[in-house]
Amino acid sequence: ILNVEQSPQSLHVQEGDSTNFTCSFPSSNFYALHWYRWETAKSPEALFVMTLNGDEKKKGRISATLNTKEGYSYLYIKGSQPEDSATYLCAPTGGGNKLTFGTGTQLKVEL
Amino acid sequence: KAGVTQTPRYLIKTRGQQVTLSCSPISGHRSVSWYQQTPGQGLQFLFEYFSETQRNKGNFPGRFSGRQFSNSRSEMNVSTLELGDSALYLCASSLAGPYEQYFGPGTRLTVT
Numbered sequence: 001i002l003n004v005e006q007s008p009q010s011l012h013v014q015e016g017d018s019t020n021f022t023c024s025f026p027s028s029n030f031y032a033l034h035w036y037r038w039e040t041a042k043s044p045e046a047l048f049v050m051t052l053n054g055d056e057k058k059k060g061r062i063s064a065t066l067n068t069k070e071g072y073s074y075l076y077i078k079g080s081q082p083e084d085s086a087t088y089l090c091a092p093t094g095g096g097n098k099l100t101f102g103t104g105t106q107l108k109v110e111l
Numbered sequence: 112k113a114g115v116t117q118t119p120r121y122l123i124k125t126r127g128q129q130v131t132l133s134c135s136p137i138s139g140h141r142s143v144s145w146y147q148q149t150p151g152q153g154l155q156f157l158f159e160y161f162s163e164t165q166r167n168k169g170n171f172p173g174r175f176s177g178r179q180f181s182n183s184r185s186e187m188n189v190s191t192l193e194l195g196d197s198a199l200y201l202c203a204s205s206l207a208g209p210y211e212q213y214f215g216p217g218t219r220l221t222v223t
Contacts, residue, residue, distance in 0.1 A: 039167035043115075043201065044154075046211030079121060089154065097144045097205060098167035101154040 006044055006102035013080050013109055020076045021105040022106075025091030027071035027094075031095045035064055035075055038104070039086040080109040113137065115204050115215035121209045123221045129190040136204030137185050142166075142187040144212060145177060148199040157200075160185050161207065189220075197222045 005024045013019050025033070028077040034049040041080040052111045077084055087106045091099035116135045124130050136209050144167075145157040156169040160179035177187040183204070189196055197218050205211035 012193075028143045034211065043214035043216055044203075046213065047208050074209070086195050093209075096157050096161075097142050097159045098156055099144070099157065099212070101146075103153050 004075050004090065004100050004102040006094060006105050008105060009103070009109070010106040013107070015081060015109055015111050017080050017109075018076065018078045019080055019107070021088055021107075022072050023073045023075070023092075023102055024094075025071050025073075025092040025100075025102075026043045027068060030068050030071075031093050031096040032089045034091045034093070034099055035073070036089045036091065036101075038089060044089065051098055059104075062073075077107075080107075082109045082111060115202060115213050117200075117215040117218050119200055119218060120216065121219045121221075123223060124192050125223055126134050126192055128192050129184055129188060130192060130220060131188045132200055132202075132220075134185045134187075134202035134204075134215055136185070136202075137213055140204035140206055141183055142181055142204075142205045142207060143183060144203045145185070145204065146201045148201060148217075149197075157187065158207075159208070159211070183203060192222045194222050196220065 007022050033052045036044040038044040048064045050066040055066040064075045065074045087104040089104045091101040114157045120134045142161045144159040159167040163179045174190045179185045199217045201217045203214045204210045
């Protein structure tokens, strides 16, 4: 899977704001879509793995949706906190664990 | 449960040398994937091993190779190092199927 695009590239929000990011990918040969959070000086941390069209997943204040027919996924953060500051990466796969990562959305949450 | 471990954490090598990096997955995970992260290219998939067999391969030259042992531990080798191989090398383990990957802390390789 090539051409994974994430937008915006970076985002500055105030504490308490809600925000969302987009991941676009080719809809053909789709198997699963992964979301990861990567904080500075740490390892990428898995947020969600989604496989079905229309899938919605939630973990605390973070949720994600998936549209495999049109090839996009949204990640939402409700009530952003400074600890949410990180780079958020999406990675579709056409099978197995061959993940193609996007360049990420860098989120900075300011007090 | 112990996490994914990688050794060494930092490495400095000279152009032309070779290097071997090691990754121990989470117990019970049979899939181990390797990634290269550089500022210019982002996080790129190198290869995946599952039950000692290479299951997927990224778009890297043959200088990059790997293997997996019967205990699921994996090594990757880079021969004839080039300056452009300077990067953070991450390995990740997972269960079979569309499950999340658990990343190790990475090995920072610097080629001079």
